[in-house]
Structures are given as C-alpha cells and as structure tokens.
Amino acid sequence: MATPIQKPSSPRQQLGQIVHLGLSSFLNTHHKEFSSKFQILRPSESKFPLDQFFTAEAQNTQAAICSGGFKLSADILRHLPSLRLIVATTSGLNNIDLSECRKRGISVINAGNIYSADVADLAVGMVIDLMRKISAGNRFVKTGLWPKQGDYLLGSKLGGKQVGIVGLGSIGVEVAKRLEAFGCKISYYSRKKKPCVSYTFYSNIHKLASVSDILVICCALTEQTRHLINREVLLTLGKEGLIVNIARGAIIDEKELVRCLLQREIAGAGLDVFEHEPRVPQELFGLDNVVLSPHFAVYTEGASRHLEEHLIGNLEAFFSNRPLLSPVLDDE
Amino acid sequence: MEAAIGVLMVCPMSLYLEQELDKRFKLFRFWTQPSRQEFLKNHAESIRAVVGNATAGADAELIDALPKLEIVSSFSVGVDKIDLNKCKKKGIRVTNTPDVLTEDVADLAIGLMLAVLRRICECDKYVRKGMWKMGDFKLTTKFSGKTVGIIGLGRIGLAVAKRAEAFDCPISYYSRSKKPNTNYKYHSSVVDLASNCDILVVACALTPETRHIVNREVIDALGPKGVLINVGRGPHVDEPELVSALVEGRLGGAGLDVFEQEPEVPEQLFGLDNVVLLPHVGSGTVETREVMADLVIQNLEAHFLNKPLLTPVV
Numbered sequence: 001m002a003t004p005i006q007k008p009s010s011p012r013q014q015l016g017q018i019v020h021l022g023l024s025s026f027l028n029t030h031h032k033e034f035s036s037k038f039q040i041l042r043p044s045e046s047k048f049p050l051d052q053f054f055t056a057e058a059q060n061t062q063a064a065i066c067s068g069g070f071k072l073s074a075d076i077l078r079h080l081p082s083l084r085l086i087v088a089t090t091s092g093l094n095n096i097d098l099s100e101c102r103k104r105g106i107s108v109i110n111a112g113n114i115y116s117a118d119v120a121d122l123a124v125g126m127v128i129d130l131m132r133k134i135s136a137g138n139r140f141v142k143t144g145l146w147p148k149q150g151d152y153l154l155g156s157k158l159g160g161k162q163v164g165i166v167g168l169g170s171i172g173v174e175v176a177k178r179l180e181a182f183g184c185k186i187s188y189y190s191r192k193k194k195p196c197v198s199y200t201f202y203s204n205i206h207k208l209a210s211v212s213d214i215l216v217i218c219c220a221l222t223e224q225t226r227h228l229i230n231r232e233v234l235l236t237l238g239k240e241g242l243i244v245n246i247a248r249g250a251i252i253d254e255k256e257l258v259r260c261l262l263q264r265e266i267a268g269a270g271l272d273v274f275e276h277e278p279r280v281p282q283e284l285f286g287l288d289n290v291v292l293s294p295h296f297a298v299y300t301e302g303a304s305r306h307l308e309e310h311l312i313g314n315l316e317a318f319f320s321n322r323p324l325l326s327p328v329l330d331d332e
Numbered sequence: 333m334e335a336a337i338g339v340l341m342v343c344p345m346s347l348y349l350e351q352e353l354d355k356r357f358k359l360f361r362f363w364t365q366p367s368r369q370e371f372l373k374n375h376a377e378s379i380r381a382v383v384g385n386a387t388a389g390a391d392a393e394l395i396d397a398l399p400k401l402e403i404v405s406s407f408s409v410g411v412d413k414i415d416l417n418k419c420k421k422k423g424i425r426v427t428n429t430p431d432v433l434t435e436d437v438a439d440l441a442i443g444l445m446l447a448v449l450r451r452i453c454e455c456d457k458y459v460r461k462g463m464w465k466m467g468d469f470k471l472t473t474k475f476s477g478k479t480v481g482i483i484g485l486g487r488i489g490l491a492v493a494k495r496a497e498a499f500d501c502p503i504s505y506y507s508r509s510k511k512p513n514t515n516y517k518y519h520s521s522v523v524d525l526a527s528n529c530d531i532l533v534v535a536c537a538l539t540p541e542t543r544h545i546v547n548r549e550v551i552d553a554l555g556p557k558g559v560l561i562n563v564g565r566g567p568h569v570d571e572p573e574l575v576s577a578l579v580e581g582r583l584g585g586a587g588l589d590v591f592e593q594e595p596e597v598p599e600q601l602f603g604l605d606n607v608v609l610l611p612h613v614g615s616g617t618v619e620t621r622e623v624m625a626d627l628v629i630q631n632l633e634a635h636f637l638n639k640p641l642l643t644p645v646v
Contacts, residue, residue, distance in 0.1 A: 117474070117476040117499075118474055118476065120476075121450060121474070121475045124446065125443065125446030125475075126452065128439060128440075128442065128443030129443060129446075129447065131439075132436075132439065132440055132443055132613065132616070132617070133613070134443050134444070134608065134610065135456045137609075137610040137613060138447070138453045138608050138609055138610065139453075140611060141597055141609040141610060142601075142602040142609060143602075144599075144602075146594075146595040146597065146611045147596060150344070150595075151344075151611065151616075152610075152611045152613060152616070154613075154616050154617055154618045154621060155613065155617050156617055156618060156619070157435070157436055157439075157617040158439050159435045159439075177498055178498045178499060180498065181498035182435075182439055182495060183435060277464075278464040278465055278468075280459055282462075284460075285460045285462075291452065291456050292456050292459040293455045293459060294459050294464040294468070296472065299470070299471050300450070300471060300472050301471050301473060302474030302477070303474065304471060
C-alpha cells in the first residue's frame with residue numbers, strides 16, 4: 001500500500017517561525033534542539049540576496065535571532081514587516097538599528113549577563129599576561145632562548161596598581177571583583193555614578209586615565225563612545241600605562257593606539273577586538289608588549305550552553321505568550 | 333661592623349642585590365671565577381656568608397669548603413638547594429624571603445590557569461600569523477567556576493585560593509594535615525584531590541617527601557580534561573611522565589614555571605598549544621625582587637650585628 005503523502009507542516013503547527021540573521025556556529029552546533037522547536041529560516045544559506053529572500057519567505061516571521069556582526073539596518077527591518085522580537089546572540093547591540101526597532105515596536109533582547117564571567121576572565125587574563133609577560137615568556141622558552149640568554153625580563157607586580165574600568169556594566173563589575181582579589185585598586189568611568197558601589201567614580205575619561213596604571217574597556221559601543229580612547233587619553237595614561245579592550249574595537253582610535261605603542265607612549269595593550277575585524281594592524285605583530293586575540297572572549301563551552309538556554313528560553317516564552325526571560329531593552 | 337666580611341654569591345640573581353652587597357661587604361661572585369677550586373683555596377677563610385637562590389644554594393660540599401661560614405641567606409622562599417641538616421649540625425643560620433613574594437607567585441599561578449584554559453598564548457600566536465578569518469574559532473574552556481585543587485595550603489596556596497574564589501572557583505586542597513579555619517574541601521591524598529578537581533596547582537615546599545608528589549597516578553587521576561599548574565619546584569613533578577601524558581593527550585594541559593633541570597625544558601613541550609612555559613618568573617617583578625634583595629641584606633646585617641634574624645629558617 002502506498003504511504004499517504006504527508007503535507008509539509010505549516011509554520012503555525014510548530015511553536016513558531018524564526019529568521020536567523022547572520023552566521024552563528026553556535027546555532028549550527030545546536031541545530032537539532034532549535035529545529036525541533038522552531039522553523040528556522042536561514043537567509044545566509046540561500047542563493048538569493050537578502051531582500052528577495054525576505055520578500056519570498058519571511059513576510060509573516062515574527063521573531064529573529066541576530067548574530068554579532070550582522071548589520072540589522074532599517075532597510076532590513078522594512079523587509080520584515082511582521083517582526084516583533086529580536087533576540088541578539090551578543091551583549092553588544094551596536095550592529096542593530098535600535099531607534100528603527102523602537103519606531104516599529106520591535107522588542108530587542110541582548111545576551112545580558114551570559115557572557116560576563118567569560119569576558120571578564122579574558123580581560124583579567126590579558127592584564128596578568130601583560131604585567132607578568134606570560135605570552136612573551138612562553139615564546140622565550142619555546143624558542144629555546146632560556147639556556148642561551150639566561151633569566152628573562154622582570155615583570156610588574158599587580159598588587160597596589162590602579163585599575164580604571166571604562167564602563168561599569170555587568171562585565172565591568174566582574175572585572176573589578178576579580179582584580180580586587182589581586183590587590184588592585186579600582187576606579188571607573190561611566191555615564192552616571194553607580195549607587196552602592198565603593199569604587200572611585202570619575203565623570204571624565206581623562207581624569208580616569210591620569211590616575212590609572214591599567215585601563216580596561218568594558219563599555220558598549222555607541223555614538224558617544226566611538227573613539228572615546230583617543231591620542232590624548234593614551235598620552236595621559238602614560239608610558240607605564242597598559243590598556244585592555246574586550247569591548248568593541250571602535251571605542252579606541254586604533255591608528256593612534258598603534259602609533260602610541262610603536263612610539264612607546266604607552267607600555268602595552270591587550271586586544272580582543274579591532275576596528276576592522278578580522279584585520280589586525282600588522283605593526284603589532286612584532287611587539288612583545290601586546291597580547292592579541294581573535295574576538296573570542298565569549299567562545300567557551302560554558303557560554304555556548306548559556307547561549308542555547310537564552311535563545312530557546314526566550315523564544316519559547318515569546319511564542320507561548322509568556323513573559324520573556326530577559327529584559328527588553330529601553331532607552332537608557 | 334667588622335671590615336671586609338666575605339660574602340659569596342653563588343649565581344647571578346639581581347644586579348641591585350649585588351650593588352647593595354658590594355656597598356656593605358666584600359662580595360665574591362662565584363660564577364665569574366675561572367676555577368672554583370682555586371678560588372676556594374684562596375678565599376674560603378674569609379667567607380662568612382653565602383647568598384643563594386632557587387637555582388643554587390649551599391650543598392654539603394660547599395658548606396664543607398667554607399670553614400668560616402656562619403649564615404646562608406637565600407634570595408628565594410624555597411630552601412631545597414640548601415643542606416639544612418648540615419647547617420643545623422654546624423650551627424649555620426639560614427634565612428629565606430617568605431611573604432614578600434607570595435602575591436606574585438599566586439598572581440602567576442592564576443595567570444597560567446587563564447593562559448592555558450582560555451588559550452591566550454595560542455590565540456595570540458594565531459593572530460600574529462595572520463590566520464584570523466571572521467567566524468573562525470575554537471571553543472576554549474571557561475575558567476570561572478572550575479574546581480581548583482591546591483597541593484599545599486601555605487601562604488602561596490592560600491593566596492591562590494583567595495584569587496580563584498573571585499572567579500567563583502570552588503577550592504579543594506591536599507596538605508599534610510587538615511587546616512582548621514578554612515571552608516575549603518580537604519583531601520587526604522593527592523590522587524583523591526586530582527580526581528576531584530579541574531585544575532591542580534602545586535604550591536608546597538620541596539622536601540624529600542614531596543619530590544615527585546605529582547606522579548603518573550596523579551596525572552592519570554587529573555585526566556584528559558585536567559590541567560596541571562606548577563609554580564613550586566620542578567622536582568615536585570615527575571617530568572618525563574608529565575611530558576608523555578601531554579604528548580599523548582592523557583592530560584588536558586599544563587602551565588609550568590619550573591622544571592627539573594632549569595634552564596633545560598623538554599623540547600617535546602615546545603609544540604604543544606595547550607602548554608604554557610615560563611622561565612621561572614614566579615617572583616619576577618621589579619618591585620618584589622627589590623624587596624627580596626632588601627630582606628637578604630637586612631638578614632645579613634642583623635646577623636653580623638648580633639641582632640635577631642628577620643626571616644630565619646634555621
């Protein structure tokens with residue numbers, strides 16, 4: 001007997017239809033869990049340009065997962081007329097046109113705290129690496145120089161050093177908590193002074209740079225923070241100063257940073273992010289006083305698990321008309 | 333103080349310390365002598381103090397060759413390179429540099445944990461080779477929340493624990509006896525500790541009892557996901573066993589600041605990206621080395637002024 005032909009399940013029989021904007025290896029790894037609960041449209045795998053894909057497939061799509069690096073512009077939003085919710089895989093939302101989302105009544109959720117510990121861990125790892133020359137020392141040993149050249153250069157003690165945190169959000173707070181255990185003194189710069197925080201507040205980035213031995217950039221990238229760390233701030237940080245950036249490349253004027261490093265106007269830098277990723281200024285490759293990483297602060301097995309819970313949890317709640325797990329972002 | 337007290341420094345360790353010793357004593361630099369035998373024949377009678385460090389100290393042979401030796405002042409906290417029993421027998425005082433380097437060693441231990449788990453050195457190398465393409469990554473291992481097992485809960489062990497706690501790491505330890513006044517989980521054997529932690533840190537003193545305290549059994553217990561951090565002494569770990577475990581993938585990774593035959597380091601480790609190697613820099617900061625040197629000087633001055641020693645071991 002012939003098997004009855006199954007009608008393809010309509011999108012409304014699954015929990016819901018989602019469009020995945022951008023590329024995410026996380027989603028590929030957790031493909032089974034997602035496709036069992038949601039119908040996922042993947043424009044990045046289509047031969048058609050985005051606007052054609054959206055027009056053909058996504059006119060009724062109410063929810064989107066937006067991966068980091070995908071420019072979710074007003075133009076894209078116009079092609080997704082039914083969109084009501086965007087769940088970002090990142091904490092940073094600088095790639096999403098938030099004001100257009102507001103105009104259209106689209107709720108936006110970011111990754112919240114799920115990465116904060118991992119990002120803070122990398123920031124602290126870079127601080128210790130720079131102060132104690134860990135990557136440089138590792139190179140020294142692995143190239144066989146220790147028996148030939150004798151003792152390596154001395155590093156710098158962490159205890160008692162002044163750490164200036166730029167942006168005391170969920171990541172900044174985790175960085176502060178960790179570095180305090182090493183005996184560092186914490187100050188911060190933020191748009192507003194944070195209540196119930198014992199760290200010294202500076203409303204001026206130059207003042208923070210002038211009192212700090214180490215600056216750690218933990219803030220969001222916005223119009224106000226683009227090139228916040230410019231030549232003047234770097235010179236104020238000074239010849240013994242270090243800077244670590246695990247936020248967004250464009251918060252630092254990269255050309256000036258490279259110049260200051262080459263001219264020894266600052267002592268060193270730890271960078272997980274760059275202005276034009278994956279391009280990294282080649283002048284940095286020969287320097288022993290920099291630590292470079294390929295924007296991988298969130299790529300741990302722990303974060304991967306949390307991201308899956310975050311995405312699935314919020315999307316299930318949305319499609320079941322239950323309150324979302326994460327707060328919807330407003331104007332701050 | 334009497335004029336021209338002879339002080340023998342056994343190996344180079346600190347130019348600042350040499351300068352300060354030159355000002356106060358007649359300093360002999362052992363490593364610059366073309367013939368040690370000749371040197372000892374000519375100068376042994378005038379040498380009343382030896383200054384050593386983690387690399388070289390005062391073994392039985394040297395002590396016997398210096399009949400006027402009164403004090404050995406070590407530029408280190410570890411005194412495993414000094415024949416303590418012989419010093420005790422002969423009434424020779426021994427001092428070291430505890431406390432002042434505790435924080436630096438603990439900072440380095442955590443730095444090594446982060447470097448290994450989060451692949452900081454490996455990824456730095458990757459970026460410098462121009463290999464970074466967008467979206468290209470490998471998952472690394474989260475550090476926060478991992479269980480840290482500490483061998484030896486002395487000053488350095490406690491400082492490591494305090495730092496790891498700031499990353500929400502549960503702490504467990506092995507020690508000769510359970511320590512009162514801590515909430516950390518005690519294990520009565522190192523194998524037990526290794527079986528129940530993610531990261532094992534060596535932070536105890538090197539004595540005949542603790543030699544090879546990290547052996548094949550412990551390495552097996554730590555396992556293919558476990559990471560070993562050694563900021564103690566090279567001989568704490570059975571080095572050939574460690575190397576084969578790492579090469580064969582039976583151990584997840586290692587961060588090593590010390591080795592059995594410094595400055596020789598097993599070359600099989602050079603190509604392993606899950607291994608971070610440092611040239612014995614545990615106390616290697618400008619600030620701490622100066623404080624250590626001052627402490628060596630203060631101990632020597634106190635001795636020759638018949639005042640109490642600041643940090644005696646014997």
